[in-house]
Amino acid sequence: MSNSKIKVVPINKNKEPEIDSIEFMCKQLESFPTLERAILELTLGLGKKYKRPHSIDDIAEILNESKEVIEKNWETGMKRMRDICEKERLRQENEDAYNEVRLQMHNRVIKKLRLLKEEWKMENISQVTERIMLAFFKNDI
Numbered sequence: 001m002s003n004s005k006i007k008v009v010p011i012n013k014n015k016e017p018e019i020d021s022i023e024f025m026c027k028q029l030e031s032f033p034t035l036e037r038a039i040l041e042l043t044l045g046l047g048k049k050y051k052r053p054h055s056i057d058d059i060a061e062i063l064n065e066s067k068e069v070i071e072k073n074w075e076t077g078m079k080r081m082r083d084i085c086e087k088e089r090l091r092q093e094n095e096d097a098y099n100e101v102r103l104q105m106h107n108r109v110i111k112k113l114r115l116l117k118e119e120w121k122m123e124n125i126s127q128v129t130e131r132i133m134l135a136f137f138k139n140d141i
Helices: 022-029 032-043 055-061 066-119 125-136
Strands: none
Touching: 022 032, 022 066, 032 055, 032 066, 032 125, 055 066
């Protein structure tokens, strides 16, 4: 099989997004208002003091707030976290798509250089690249 038929392995399209990691969520929680952050940490079991999830009743007792205040802040905090996760997921998808296009372009260039190497009977792709650059810049050098 000639070198022009070798394919570069594509980027993993089905890789798991990193937005589901505990580290990602904890980092995002740092920017939340204090009460929302405390409620979500307790609800999700992410707090430094409390390593297990807590119920709304437990959280109300721990934070000395009414159940209604806890529920309201929990809802707004969860919406904020969903929005952040969705935005990050879209950013990662766009970055992956961009990298895939770059990889495909790179593969096409390499295939073309390999074909030219054989056609021009040169020893390596560097010689092909040099010849192309000299032709391209012949008036500027």
